[in-house]
Amino acid sequence: MKISVTVNGTVHENDVEPRTLLVHYVRETLGLTGTNIGCDTSSCGACSLHIGGEAVKSCTVLAVQADGAEVTTIEGMAVDGVMHPMQQAFMQNHGLQCGYCTPGMVMAATSLLKENPNPTEEEVRLGLEGNLCRCTGYHNIVKSVLACAAGE
Amino acid sequence: MTAIDDRPVGVLGSRLLRREDPALLTGEAKFTNDLHLPGALSLALARSPYAHARILSIDLTAALAAPGVVAAYTGAQLADLWAAPMPCAWPVTADMKNPPHYPVAIAKAAYVGDAVAVVLATSETAARDAVELIDVRYEPLAAVVGLEDALSDRVVIHEELGTNKSYQWDLKIEGHEGAIDEAFAGAAYTVKQRYIQQRLLPMAMEPRAVAAVPQPFGGDITLYSSTQVPHILKIMSAITLGIPEHQLRVTTPAVGGGFGSKLDVYAEELLCLALARKHKVPVRWNEERTENAVATIHGRGQIQDMEIAADADGRILAVRVRILGDMGAYLQLVTPGIPLLGAFLYAGVYDIPLYDFSCTSVFTTLTPTDAYRGAGRPEATYAIERAVDSLARQMGIDPMELRQRNFIRKEQFPYTAMTGLVYDSGDHLAAAQMAAELADYDGVRARQTAQNVPGATKLLGIGQASYFEMCGLAPSRVLASLNYSAGGWEAATVRVLPTNKIQVVTGTAPHGQGHETSWSMIVADKLGVSPDDVDVLHSDTAIAPLGLDTYGSRSLPVGGVAIAIACDKVIDKAKKIAAHQLEANEDDLEFAAGTFTVKGSPDKTMPLAAIAFAAFTAHDLPDGLEPNLEAHVTYDPPNFSWPFGTHICTVEVDVETGHVQVLQYVAVDDCGNQVNPLIVEGQVHGGVIQGLAQALFEEAVYDTEGNLKNASLAEYLVPAASDVPSLTLGHTVTPSPTNQLGVKGIGEAGTIGAAPAVINAIVDALSSLGVTDVVMPASPHTVWKTIQAATQGASK
Numbered sequence: 001m002k003i004s005v006t007v008n009g010t011v012h013e014n015d016v017e018p019r020t021l022l023v024h025y026v027r028e029t030l031g032l033t034g035t036n037i038g039c040d041t042s043s044c045g046a047c048s049l050h051i052g053g054e055a056v057k058s059c060t061v062l063a064v065q066a067d068g069a070e071v072t073t074i075e076g077m078a079v080d081g082v083m084h085p086m087q088q089a090f091m092q093n094h095g096l097q098c099g100y101c102t103p104g105m106v107m108a109a110t111s112l113l114k115e116n117p118n119p120t121e122e123e124v125r126l127g128l129e130g131n132l133c134r135c136t137g138y139h140n141i142v143k144s145v146l147a148c149a150a151g152e
Numbered sequence: 153m154t155a156i157d158d159r160p161v162g163v164l165g166s167r168l169l170r171r172e173d174p175a176l177l178t179g180e181a182k183f184t185n186d187l188h189l190p191g192a193l194s195l196a197l198a199r200s201p202y203a204h205a206r207i208l209s210i211d212l213t214a215a216l217a218a219p220g221v222v223a224a225y226t227g228a229q230l231a232d233l234w235a236a237p238m239p240c241a242w243p244v245t246a247d248m249k250n251p252p253h254y255p256v257a258i259a260k261a262a263y264v265g266d267a268v269a270v271v272l273a274t275s276e277t278a279a280r281d282a283v284e285l286i287d288v289r290y291e292p293l294a295a296v297v298g299l300e301d302a303l304s305d306r307v308v309i310h311e312e313l314g315t316n317k318s319y320q321w322d323l324k325i326e327g328h329e330g331a332i333d334e335a336f337a338g339a340a341y342t343v344k345q346r347y348i349q350q351r352l353l354p355m356a357m358e359p360r361a362v363a364a365v366p367q368p369f370g371g372d373i374t375l376y377s378s379t380q381v382p383h384i385l386k387i388m389s390a391i392t393l394g395i396p397e398h399q400l401r402v403t404t405p406a407v408g409g410g411f412g413s414k415l416d417v418y419a420e421e422l423l424c425l426a427l428a429r430k431h432k433v434p435v436r437w438n439e440e441r442t443e444n445a446v447a448t449i450h451g452r453g454q455i456q457d458m459e460i461a462a463d464a465d466g467r468i469l470a471v472r473v474r475i476l477g478d479m480g481a482y483l484q485l486v487t488p489g490i491p492l493l494g495a496f497l498y499a500g501v502y503d504i505p506l507y508d509f510s511c512t513s514v515f516t517t518l519t520p521t522d523a524y525r526g527a528g529r530p531e532a533t534y535a536i537e538r539a540v541d542s543l544a545r546q547m548g549i550d551p552m553e554l555r556q557r558n559f560i561r562k563e564q565f566p567y568t569a570m571t572g573l574v575y576d577s578g579d580h581l582a583a584a585q586m587a588a589e590l591a592d593y594d595g596v597r598a599r600q601t602a603q604n605v606p607g608a609t610k611l612l613g614i615g616q617a618s619y620f621e622m623c624g625l626a627p628s629r630v631l632a633s634l635n636y637s638a639g640g641w642e643a644a645t646v647r648v649l650p651t652n653k654i655q656v657v658t659g660t661a662p663h664g665q666g667h668e669t670s671w672s673m674i675v676a677d678k679l680g681v682s683p684d685d686v687d688v689l690h691s692d693t694a695i696a697p698l699g700l701d702t703y704g705s706r707s708l709p710v711g712g713v714a715i716a717i718a719c720d721k722v723i724d725k726a727k728k729i730a731a732h733q734l735e736a737n738e739d740d741l742e743f744a745a746g747t748f749t750v751k752g753s754p755d756k757t758m759p760l761a762a763i764a765f766a767a768f769t770a771h772d773l774p775d776g777l778e779p780n781l782e783a784h785v786t787y788d789p790p791n792f793s794w795p796f797g798t799h800i801c802t803v804e805v806d807v808e809t810g811h812v813q814v815l816q817y818v819a820v821d822d823c824g825n826q827v828n829p830l831i832v833e834g835q836v837h838g839g840v841i842q843g844l845a846q847a848l849f850e851e852a853v854y855d856t857e858g859n860l861k862n863a864s865l866a867e868y869l870v871p872a873a874s875d876v877p878s879l880t881l882g883h884t885v886t887p888s889p890t891n892q893l894g895v896k897g898i899g900e901a902g903t904i905g906a907a908p909a910v911i912n913a914i915v916d917a918l919s920s921l922g923v924t925d926v927v928m929p930a931s932p933h934t935v936w937k938t939i940q941a942a943t944q945g946a947s948k
Contacts, residue, residue, distance in 0.1 A: 003511025033186035034179015036355045036408070039441035043865035046357060074179040083177060091173040094830045097838065098664030100357040100408025106177065121878065129874040132865065134357050134409050135664050135839030136834060137902075138873040 003067040004150030007032070016063045022056075023047040026073055027061035034074040034103050038132070045131030048104035048111075049073045055111030057104075057130070074103035077110070086110045086148045095144030097135035107132050109145045118149055164677040167830040170669045171683075172662075181406040184361035184378045185438050192434035193222055193365065195423060196279035198286045199446070200261030203297075203310065203517040203858020205290035207259060214285035220278030220548055223431065224271045224286065227256035233426040233770050235394030238482070239417050241384075241637040242489035242795035248319040251310035251515070253482040255419035255426075261290070262309055262481035263519050264859055266445025267419055276438060295517045295858030299455050299476045302514040307482065311513050316515045318479050319488060323495050323509040325570055332506045335470040339461035343542045349454040349531045351478065352854035354524050355870050358408020359439035360448060362421050364428035373429060374401045374922060377421050380410040381701040382640070382661050387415040388485070393425055400425075403692035407663030411842070412523030413448050414663065415703045416485045420447075442456035443609040447861035450852055451524020453478030454491065457512075458535040460497070466547050466554050470506035473498045473535065479514035480520035487520055488513060492634060493528030493622075493704075496571045500536035501580045501618045501796060502558040507570045517858045523703060525842055526900040529621050530907060537617040537785040537908035538915075538925075545919060550597075551912070552588060555618055556581060568891065573622065575794045577886045579822070580618055584798040586882045587616070587820040592948055593650055604920050609807045612815075613917025616800050623897040624709035624793035640789065642706070643698035644714035646675060646722050647782035650768035653763035654679060654686040659699015661691045665899065666831045667707060671715055673827055674893070678719035680746025680758060698786065705793070705897025708827065712892045714787035721783030729766055729781075730758040734773040793888050794898035797821035799840070799905035801913040807921070810936030812848060812914055819905060820882040823898040829883075832898050839902020845871050846903075847910035851929050869929075918942070 007030060014029055026032045026049065037059060038046030042126040047058045049080050050072040077084040089095065096102040105128065112119065119127065121151045124145045125138070133141060175181040188323035212224040237252045256267045269286050294307045302309075302316045307317055336342055367642050373395065379385050382402040390397040405413065428435040439447065457474040477491045491511040499507060540558075544551035559580040560567050567575045590596075593614065600612040625631070628639035645657040654675055660667050672686035689695050700706075723743055730748040731738040734756050741748045744878045748763075750756040763781065766772065770779030802816040819840050826832045849869035849947040853861040862868040869875075887894025907928065914935065922942040926935060 027186075028186040031188070032179065033182065036183065036358070037185070038359070039865040041441065041864045041866040044357065044441070074177075078178055083174065087177040090177055091169055094170065094834050095835055096176055098171060098357065099172070099181060099406065100183065102176050103179055122614070125873040130871040132357065132870050132872060134355055134411070134842070134870065135838045137837035137839075137879065138876060139837040139841075139879050140834060142873060142878065 001064050003064055005066045005069060005071055007071045008073060018062070018064055021059055021064050022061040022063050023058035026058065031073050032073045035102055036103060038100065043132065043142040045108060046101050046104040048107040048108055048131060051113060053114060055108045074106060077106065084110065089144040089148035093140050093144040093147055094134065095140045101131060101133040105133060105141060112145065113149055121146060153636060157944045163683060165826055166828070168669060168673055168683060168828055170666045171672065172666055172668055176406065182364060183358055183406045183408055184376050187363055187376060187405065189363055189365065189436060191437045193272045193274060193431065194276040194279040194394050195420065195427065195435055195437040196283045197267040198283045198288065200264060200266045200268050202261055202290055202292050203264050203295035204293040205261050206293060207257065207261060208267055208289040208291055211287040212269065214287065215271055218282040218285055218538065219277065220274040221282045222272045222274065224269065227254060227258040230256050231258060233430070236392050236418065238422065239388045239392060239485060240483040240487065242486045242635065244321050244488045244492060244635050245319045247289050247497065248485050248488060249313045249315065249317065251313055255422045259781050262636060263517050265519055266481065270423060272431065272435065295856050296855065297516060297518065297854050297856060298477050299514055299516065302516050302946040303476065303512065309517055318483065318513045318515060320494060320510065320512045323571065325507055328506050328508060332470045332472060332508050336461045339469060340464040341462045341543055341546055343539045343546065344459045345539060345542060345925065346537060347456040347458060347535050348927055349452040349456065349534065351453045352451040352524055352846055352850050353445055353852050353868055354411045354413035354448065354451055355868065356409035356411055356413055359441055359444045360414065360418065360420065362424045363434060363436035364424035365434040366428045366432060366928050368432040370598065372401065374403065374423065375425055376403055376405060377406055377422065378407050378414060380407065380661055380663055380703055381412040382691055382693055383659060383699040385417055385421065389422060389425055391567055392422055397619050401694045403694065404661060409524040410663045412451065412527055412703060415523050417448060417527060431571045442864045445868065446519050446860055449484055449522035450519050451521060451529065451937065452479065453521045454531055456531065456535045458539050460539045460543060462543055465829060466543065466549065466557050468502055468504045468558050471498050471504055472508045475511035477511055478518070478521055479513050479515050480518045480519050481515060484520045484522045485523045489634065489636060490521065490523060490528045494532030496573055496622060497529055497532035497620060498536050499569065500533060501560060501620045502562065503560045505570060518854060518897065525839065526903040527704065529900065530843060530904045533617060533619045534905050534908045537912065541912045541915065551616055552584065552593060555584065574791060575620065576791055576888050576890050578794065578796050579884060579886050580619065580796060580896045582884050583796060583820045583822055584618055586884060587798040587800045590820065590880050590882050591802060591816060591818040593800065596802055609787065611805050611807060611917040613805060613913040614800065614802045615909050615916050616798060616910025617905050617912060618798045619904045620794060620796045621904050622792040622794060622902055623705035623900060624789060625704035625706045626792055627790060628705045628788050638699065638700065640710065642700055642711040642714045643786045644711065644718045645782060645784045646715060646718040648722060648760065648764040651767055652681065652764045653890050654681060656686060656688045656715060658688060658690045658711055658715060659696055659701065660707040661699065661701040663702065665702065665707060670708065670827045670831060674712055674715050678937050679722065705899040708895050709793040709891060709897050710787060710789050712827065712895065713893055714785050716893055717787055718783045718785040721785065722781060725783065726760060726763045726781060728774055728777060729763045733766065733772060734758055789891065791890045795821065795823045795896040795898060795901050797901060797905060799909040801909040803913040803917055805914060805917040805935060807939055810932035810934070810939065812930055812935060814877045816880065817877055818880045819902060820884060821898065821901045822884040822886050823901065824887045824896040825885060825894040827895065833881055835898045836881055836902040839877050840879055840906045841871060843903040843906025844876060844910055847907040847928055847930060849929050884916065
């Protein structure tokens, strides 16, 4: 099927198999490998990206469902070579170690702050419960998101 | 005039942000699965659905006819590709039983997930689809799931061995045997408890991934793998496949966590190499998560029978330990050695004179076990710390007080334990006191007295665990005494480039630990340069040919120290050049902030930058000096490193539901001098949550047929942010006297302290109901059942 998807501001027109998942489309067809795959049960959130500014696990969406949509992947978060404030907050607060869950975590966290710009710690923890991290124990991830919300 | 110190003030010990982060935060970093390899074939494996079954026949016809399929093989068809069985590098005893283990099973499957056939196809999807078409006929055999059942030899899994027992390993100390029996017979108090270390799934967020890229005409082959151990993997792959070692390069792109699960030599790595050579094209394999749950090693898996004897004052006199270890179906790289890494630590942080340890390990029809964060040491710490709490309850004294009576005291260090090992340095009392203060220990006890009254439905508990960890693996001679097949050294090269930029080549293999940042700080401090001017190369055997990789909290106390020593050698050589050019005596030169100065003649100086360029041009070097400014070091540590600490957990248990709420978690860890506290804290955070997850959430659950019932992240409870608390950290600093940086490892400490602290807290909360033990994981259902059993027993 032919689809037209705007990814990180660029329009892409491709012919895809109907069963292609969005995560495979961005990784394999577009070569945007920053979106990672961590499970096969839509449990880990490593593949989170934005559709229309909202975080979505891209393993739960078919590429054809994104036809006509605006998609942002982790590669689209930095602007003019400057990292997004959430990316900067993760760096400042040591919110990542191995970095595998990180792109998904950043996408989920930015979406969370869009909905709730001043969350409590508990709201951050609940808001990120669909994204698993095995390295950080979440302490510094939560700290990063709160710092970003506070404009630090 | 004095030289201006333009080195960043106190770079060592600062919270320098990680240089690794921008690439990882922006998607620029490439993991193995991200590599673009034109023409690569994808490997997929048919895996046994039975825990134990004879393979009667395998029909590949339909799979071979499927779209995109290039080849398919049974284990028998691949047998001539292996020069040796898959490696186990730790034959712990001379008579250890080790069944031959090949990447693809030939006659029999011995666990659910054991590979029985493979497919190569032009895409991953085609390969996996074709696997579904392979027709394997099995004769199912009885599964062996329980460890005592395994030991009974009711069903012998590997018939050629005649038994399921792999080995018995004893730590017997001369003269202790009779004395221990006497100590137990005459003790005022004894504790005898059985603890279960449940199997855990490591669940690194990046599943494993492998790609082998051959050069059919040149003869070389490159293996990309998501591994913690590129160097060990290279040697072992060369031996197993008969590839000349010098023609094999192993390199790891970014690695998404390991926790021990990528410290191995796996079937899929060997298969990709062998099939890439056979087919003369790149072959790759990406692990799916549910596949990871059965095909990647598991952690823990022990039954621990723990006994301690104490005098009337609570002084612990003797420890007796009997372990029954679960090896799984086969011995992986270091499977049999894992219980031994804990064998020396069942006396914990205490000054205990008598010791008796024995471990028997058995095969089961389950996924092989191997190293998982802490590897043997969390198990040991759990047993002694649970037993000490039991002793305190029996004596009716506070466990904090009992611990303090038994701690090895600060002035006893370096302390030679009855096992013969020398603990380098420690101050357990200081760590315990800091933790008690941070946790408001006395305040919680007061609240507990008020809250835990008869009929209360929410009970408060506080639990402590003090730990000593032997890590920084390891002095090679000690490894020899344990029959480990490799050394414990680490290699480092420090090279000053002509423009005074520094290139470091390390044998460590980071996968989230931030070595590039930390190693640059060590070099910056030594050589008086900015960390930004230090490049750190690693994890590619073509660039860093020597190394023993990253596991066992070894990277800093072995690899980092190697770098510091290499810097010293660079300075020594630079001094010869400076002395020559300044026409001064070497002994009269001082090096500080990157510049040599002649003592008493502050205007006679030569900065490292000038020396680096002089070494490059080689126009005017001392006679016989080689024209370079670099040093290579292979450092074998004289001792383990011995980090320690105290963790205190406060919980509230809902008696009606069994739900455990962690109210506060305090971790005070001492890893000696800290190179980068930001990274130290991160290691503790992650480690604590992994230990807390063992205590509360995680277990590989098997049915009696040997099926893993929770083989996905939907069912296996890796905690999310909403499941765990924020952590309160403290640090004492007791430098190690055995290395020049005064450092100790910190990668596993959190995991070691956490599980006993959490369970001690839960038992403490429920002790007024008569509960003396809660098995892990302390799920609401388990806790509720435990409460019911205790209270029903009491009402009888």
